[in-house]
Amino acid sequence: MTDRQRADARRNHERILAVAEQEVAVHGANASLEQIARVAGVGSATVRRHFPTRQxxxxxxxxxxxxxxxxxxxxxxxxxxxxxxxxxxxxxxxxxxxxxxxxxxxxxxxxxxxxxxxxxxxxxxxxxxxxxxxxxxxxxxxxxxxxxxxxxxxxxxxxxxxxxxxxxxxxxxxxxxxxxxxxxx
The missing domain is CATH 1.10.357.10 (Tetracycline Repressor, domain 2)
Known part of the structure; x- marks a missing residue:
C-alpha cells in the first residue's frame, strides 16, 4: 500500500467515524450504515472494510x-x-x-x-x-x-x-x- 493509499484510508476512517458519531447521536445503535456511507462520501464496502460489524x-x-x-x-x-x-x-x-x-x-x-x-x-x-x-x-x-x-x-x-x-x-x-x-x- 502506498503512502497516498494509507492517507486516503485514514481520511476515510476519520470521515466515517465523524459521520457515524452524528448519526448515532440522532438514531442510536440503529443508525443506518448505508446513510453513514452516503454522508461520508464512501461506499458501503469502505465502511465495512473499516468496521466489519455494526458493533x-x-x-x-x-x-x-x-x-x-x-x-x-x-x-x-x-x-x-x-x-x-x-x-x-x-x-x-x-x-x-x-x-x-x-x-x-x-x-x-x-x-x-x-x-x-x-x-x-x-x-x-x-x-x-x-x-x-x-x-x-x-x-x-x-x-x-x-x-x-x-x-x-x-x-x-x-x-x-x-x-x-x-x-x-x-x-x-x-x-x-x-x-x-x-x-x-
Missing amino acids: ALLQSVLWHRIEVLCERARELTGAGDGRAALLEWLAEVVTYCVAAKGLATALAHEGDPVNGNSCASAIEEAAEPLLRRAIEEGAVARDVTVVELVTLIVGIAMVTEHHQDPAASAERLFAVAVEGISPAG
Missing part, C-alpha cells in the same frame, strides 16, 4: 465516552467509602448510557475475543477495583460481579430509552435497584 463501528464511536468513564472510575477508586464511590460511578454510567444513544448497546455485547479492547471489557476492568473495595468493606455482597452491575445498567438504559423523560426514569430505576423494594425501616 465495531459503535464501539469506535463510543470509545471516547468509555475512556472518560474509565478515568472517572480510577479517580473514585481511592475516594470516600467504597459503596459511595461505586454507586457514584455506576450512576454516572447510567447517565452516560441514557445520554449517549448506542452506549448501552455497545456495553450489552461481550468483549471481542480476537481484538480485545471492547467497550464492555474496558468498563468492566475499570469497575473491578471499585467493586472489590466495596466488597472488602462489607458494603456489597461478595457474590456480586461487575458483569451483573453493567448488565443492570444496560437494562435500565435500554428499557427507559423511549420514556418521556429517559434520564429521570433511568435515575429512578437505578435508585430502586440500589435501595431495593422494601421500605426503609
